Amino acid sequence: MSDRQFKSLAWWPTSILTLEQPDARELNAGLRRIILEMEREIVRKGKPLKVAGLEEGLSTLWLEYNVLNWDYDECRELRRLVLEGYGAFIETLGMAGDPGMEITGISCWANILRPGQSLTLHHHDPAFASAHYTVTTGWEDGTLVDSAEAGHTIYYRPGFMDRSHGGKANGISSLWDDDWRISRAPKPGNMIFFPSYLRHEVRPNVGTNERISIAMDIFVKKQELPMYFGGPRWFVPATEDDVVRQVI
Numbered sequence: 281m282s283d284r285q286f287k288s289l290a291w292w293p294t295s296i297l298t299l300e301q302p303d304a305r306e307l308n309a310g311l312r313r314i315i316l317e318m319e320r321e322i323v324r325k326g327k328p329l330k331v332a333g334l335e336e337g338l339s340t341l342w343l344e345y346n347v348l349n350w351d352y353d354e355c356r357e358l359r360r361l362v363l364e365g366y367g368a369f370i371e372t373l374g375m376a377g378d379p380g381m382e383i384t385g386i387s388c389w390a391n392i393l394r395p396g397q398s399l400t401l402h403h404h405d406p407a408f409a410s411a412h413y414t415v416t417t418g419w420e421d422g423t424l425v426d427s428a429e430a431g432h433t434i435y436y437r438p439g440f441m442d443r444s445h446g447g448k449a450n451g452i453s454s455l456w457d458d459d460w461r462i463s464r465a466p467k468p469g470n471m472i473f474f475p476s477y478l479r480h481e482v483r484p485n486v487g488t489n490e491r492i493s494i495a496m497d498i499f500v501k502k503q504e505l506p507m508y509f510g511g512p513r514w515f516v517p518a519t520e521d522d523v524v525r526q527v528i
């Protein structure tokens with residue numbers, strides 16, 4: 281009898297969790313109004329930092345506010361979605377119940393891409409998990425033909441960018457290799473959770489309105505980061521209700 285054993289493991293899997301909400305029209309109308317209103321106030325006094333190709337606007341002031349802390353019912357609703365989604369996300373990772381997965385802080389900001397604007401390739405390291413929520417697509421008036429991946433978020437296979445840029449070993453990807461990028465059109469009310477190291481970009485908005493999304497970075501206890509999760513940038517789950525929603 282042989283002692284040989286094969287074991288199936290999934291090391292460094294890329295788990296994704298999506299939420300689809302076909303009836304989020306009212307929530308999104310509220311979030312849109314709030315974000316455009318807050319933009320005026322925040323942009324007036326903030327100091328922009330260049331982010332993913334943008335030099336001004338709410339994305340560039342992401343360290344100065346947190347959408348989850350805004351005092352509106354719509355933001356409280358979003359907070360519930362985020363915490364429940366996070367709970368479901370770590371469950372897919374097989375980490376539910378691990379005290380190290382408890383949230384230490386969430387940074388949450390809004391991206392308003394006006395016609396012609398895009399977000400260039402980036403990732404969200406050193407956060408543990410990230411998510412984005414679509415509020416508007418930019419083409420609500422129906423003027424845009426959904427072509428050329430306008431306004432799409434494109435996710436790149438982990439490792440692909442590292443293998444394929446620069447150096448003598450740089451080469452074209454195999455012709456059969458069609459999973460190196462995944463392109464998704466924005467859908468209002470949808471949210472996607474992903475590991476923060478996953479590189480992605482948003483193709484230019486060629487609609488006639490703003491393409492608005494809400495993005496967030498989730499940090500957890502296991503990371504033991506020497507960071508202070510206080511001040512306007514952070515939302516920290518504090519109430520019993522918030523903590524229970526993490527389902528851990």
Ligand SMILES: [Fe+2]
Pocket residue numbers: 402403404480495
């Ligand atoms: Fe991003």
